Amino acid sequence: MRRYLEILHRTALRLPEKTVFIYLGSEMSYRELDKYSNQFANVLRKLGIKKGERVALLLPNCPQMIFAYHGIWRVGAVAVPCNPTYTDSELKYQLNDSGATLLLTYDALASRMIALRPHTNVKIIITTRLTDYLQPSIKEKLPVPEPLPTGENHFELIELMKDQPDEYEPQYAGWDEPSMLIYTGGTTGLPKGAVLTVGNNSSATQITRAWYGNMDENEVILGVFPFFHIGGFNGALNSTISKGWTMVMMPKPDVKEMVELIFKYKITLVGAPPTLFIHMLQLPEWQQAEDKSFIRYFLSGAAPVPAAVIKRLYEETGCGMIEQAGMTETSGINNIIPVTGPYKPGSCGVPPSNMETKIVDIETGEKEMPIGEEGEIIHRGPNIMKEYHNRPEETANALRNGWLYTGDIGHMDEDGYVYIVDRKKDMILSGGNNIYPREIDEVLLTHPAVNQVCTIGVPDERLGERVKAFIVLKSGKSVTFEELDTFCKQYLARYKVPKEYEFTDSLPTTAAGKTLRYVLRQRELEKHKTKAKETENIK
Numbered sequence: 001m002r003r004y005l006e007i008l009h010r011t012a013l014r015l016p017e018k019t020v021f022i023y024l025g026s027e028m029s030y031r032e033l034d035k036y037s038n039q040f041a042n043v044l045r046k047l048g049i050k051k052g053e054r055v056a057l058l059l060p061n062c063p064q065m066i067f068a069y070h071g072i073w074r075v076g077a078v079a080v081p082c083n084p085t086y087t088d089s090e091l092k093y094q095l096n097d098s099g100a101t102l103l104l105t106y107d108a109l110a111s112r113m114i115a116l117r118p119h120t121n122v123k124i125i126i127t128t129r130l131t132d133y134l135q136p137s138i139k140e141k142l143p144v145p146e147p148l149p150t151g152e153n154h155f156e157l158i159e160l161m162k163d164q165p166d167e168y169e170p171q172y173a174g175w176d177e178p179s180m181l182i183y184t185g186g187t188t189g190l191p192k193g194a195v196l197t198v199g200n201n202s203s204a205t206q207i208t209r210a211w212y213g214n215m216d217e218n219e220v221i222l223g224v225f226p227f228f229h230i231g232g233f234n235g236a237l238n239s240t241i242s243k244g245w246t247m248v249m250m251p252k253p254d255v256k257e258m259v260e261l262i263f264k265y266k267i268t269l270v271g272a273p274p275t276l277f278i279h280m281l282q283l284p285e286w287q288q289a290e291d292k293s294f295i296r297y298f299l300s301g302a303a304p305v306p307a308a309v310i311k312r313l314y315e316e317t318g319c320g321m322i323e324q325a326g327m328t329e330t331s332g333i334n335n336i337i338p339v340t341g342p343y344k345p346g347s348c349g350v351p352p353s354n355m356e357t358k359i360v361d362i363e364t365g366e367k368e369m370p371i372g373e374e375g376e377i378i379h380r381g382p383n384i385m386k387e388y389h390n391r392p393e394e395t396a397n398a399l400r401n402g403w404l405y406t407g408d409i410g411h412m413d414e415d416g417y418v419y420i421v422d423r424k425k426d427m428i429l430s431g432g433n434n435i436y437p438r439e440i441d442e443v444l445l446t447h448p449a450v451n452q453v454c455t456i457g458v459p460d461e462r463l464g465e466r467v468k469a470f471i472v473l474k475s476g477k478s479v480t481f482e483e484l485d486t487f488c489k490q491y492l493a494r495y496k497v498p499k500e501y502e503f504t505d506s507l508p509t510t511a512a513g514k515t516l517r518y519v520l521r522q523r524e525l526e527k528h529k530t531k532a533k534e535t536e537n538i539k
Contacts, residue, residue: 004238011241021249034070043160051076053078054099056095059106060251061252069227078179079179079181080181081180082094083229087491091113102125105126107130125153179198203331208238220265222258223250224271234333235301262295300323304323320341323348329385330355330385335352349417359376359418377406378405379406430464440453448474450471452506459524470507471501471503
């Protein structure tokens with residue numbers, strides 16, 4: 001199996017002038033992307049970045065994100081993708097935990113990151129504008145940009161790249177060495193860095209290549225999933241480059257822009273989170289479009305796509321839905337729903353050919369459960385992470401005898417389809433985002449009026465789940481929902497901020513005082529079912 005690190009250069013040799021990305025109306029060829037990757041590698045070498053060193057990327061989807069990834073790997077360094085919507089406290093933790101010494105970010109965040117740098121291990125900041133790598137004919141029509149902030153060890157990307165050679169002799173990391181440190185949430189409330197090796201991501205790329213085997217290099221894919229998430233990285237980005245496709249990139253998800261791009265560029269592979277498909281079907285621009293014949297497949301992940309949505313998309317286009325379920329720890333892939341069927345509502349699909357999935361008893365994790373019986377879902381395969389960064393105890397708990405223990409509870413049917421029925425780790429899936437309630441609990445517990453808190457996900461037709469916090473106030477204290485909302489927004493990314501608060505006198509607990517999160521979740525589920533029945537009766 002070839003290393004995924006080399007896929008861009010190989011495709012650039014095979015299809016040099018083919019368009020790899022269309023971004024804000026501007027096109028970039030495989031040859032140009034390969035050249036910029038070499039130039040960035042030369043920049044890193046000039047700045048003293050060594051093999052194994054951590055380089056953080058704080059960018060939305062843009063060409064710079066892609067050539068930075070490949071430039072980092074060509075010097076043998078480790079990429080640390082970060083979420084641009086994170087607060088300063090979240091970014092400070094991630095930068096310090098990873099040990100990143102260089103940060104590439106963009107103009108909108110430059111001043112914040114300069115102020116944050118003294119509180120991190122970051123020594124060098126490089127800033128880019130999202131418009132820097134547009135074609136000259138498009139760029140010249142834009143207003144003259146404001147100067148970027150500069151200072152000691154703070155550089156402008158486009159200036160650094162100017163005089164760099166177009167060639168670079170790669171010094172790739174070895175098969176079992178890290179190439180990416182990507183953060184996933186944890187039940188402790190602090191994100192964990194999953195160490196993904198060259199072999200892990202190469203295996204994941206091979207899996208998706210095989211799954212997309214009947215698709216040729218003429219496909220045009222929509223790039224909605226963020227490249228700082230493992231799903232967008234392996235499921236969309238690496239697939240595009242390895243297959244020689246063209247990707248129409250979106251810097252941020254917007255359903256109206258998504259529909260406009262689908263018809264403007266005749267997108268053949270429409271990939272998006274379930275929430276965008278739900279909204280898309282409601283838009284007049286989609287409903288009134290006469291020609292949808294160019295679409296070949298719909299692709300999704302991050303959360304289950306409702307059966308009614310899949311059915312309607314098929315009725316309107318004749319196209320199936322490829323659903324991919326994955327975790328950061330599995331390099332973004334562990335189950336896929338075959339596009340040829342059968343489609344089984346409620347299932348996250350079957351494991352790909354070079355992976356194994358088992359259901360084991362929750363108590364010991366050793367006894368394999370019979371077909372249809374519930375237990376913990378575990379996976380084994382070459383794409384399973386190496387470890388959690390600096391977390392030996394959590395690594396030992398998650399990785400046992402070559403198997404990844406997911407913490408998800410589910411069962412398997414006679415055809416090998418896996419069904420997740422609960423999440424042992426209490427993760428909330430909201431609008432395609434993974435949200436970890438303990439992190440929100442810990443923020444709310446720092447509020448002077450809050451005594452106890454328990455955050456859960458409650459059913460939501462639009463988001464899948466929305467965040468709800470149950471709060472016990474300190475005696476004699478009071479606070480409004482609006483005040484709590486303002487407080488949370490200081491410390492949490494907006495998608496993590498609770499959409500709903502409920503004050504209560506007490507929380508359900510065990511005899512030992514441990515909060516029973518699942519009891520609150522069950523109560524809310526029953527309320528949702530009752531409300532749905534009442535609505536149905538009215539109809």
